[in-house]
Amino acid sequence: MIVEPSLDEILVTPLKQIDTPGGDIFHGIKAMDAGFSGFGEVYFSWINFQAVKAWKQHRRMTMNLIVPVGNVRFAFYQESEDIFRTETIGQDNYCRLTVPPKIWFGFSGVFMPKSLVTNVANLSHDPHEVLRKDLNDISYLW
């Protein structure tokens, strides 16, 4: 039985950037939004230009990923089919990615000097639900 979700189950939701005197308002996620699946933690991950953080898989966490600063290329890997999906989001393509558990993922900074990934996760950090592979364990041209 294959429990790995299809990469089609990753949602891409365009978000509003609202022009506001003194500094713009950028939407993130509301409890009523598609893709929200409970609240466990919000944290931030900086990614330096041309750096790569890969590969991880969450066994139980659904991630909601928003990039308010810079631009980040995310790669997703479906092991059972040996296929990839790439999505680049950030200030120039301001969307939220909803990533179900059990998908291998990595990401790379494509903005100088660095980009900020915000993860609104349905679980608090738990090292026991994270699987890791080395960068070169999955062949992908970053």
Added chain:
Amino acid sequence: MIVEPSLDEILVTPLKQIDTPGGDIFHGIKAMDAGFSGFGEVYFSWINFQAVKAWKQHRRMTMNLIVPVGNVRFAFYQESEDIFRTETIGQDNYCRLTVPPKIWFGFSGVFMPKSLVTNVANLSHDPHEVLRKDLNDISYLW
């Protein structure tokens, strides 16, 4: 009867910045943390250097404010006592501010070119629960 909370009820919680290859991890808030009071929305508010956004009061929203980019001076005003409290948080003093409802607040960017405020709120945006005053309605030296 005074329903206005004391300014002492604003919590300041130091947060971790974790040195990580490729880009640091910055903590935000976990569901189990002191100050968390439910999830309604995450949104971002940019604040330009020397810009001021003031004054607002939420009637029902508890804000959890985190500044992963730049530095922001927040001012809080207790009308019944005519007193202020100021807290400057951001990348150089990386803390979370938990602000109960019914406190007047405003904020100013003290970092060039701009700073990013993240609000993890217990309610989704509802214009009916927001009170506003003009900048000059409350006398404060920004």
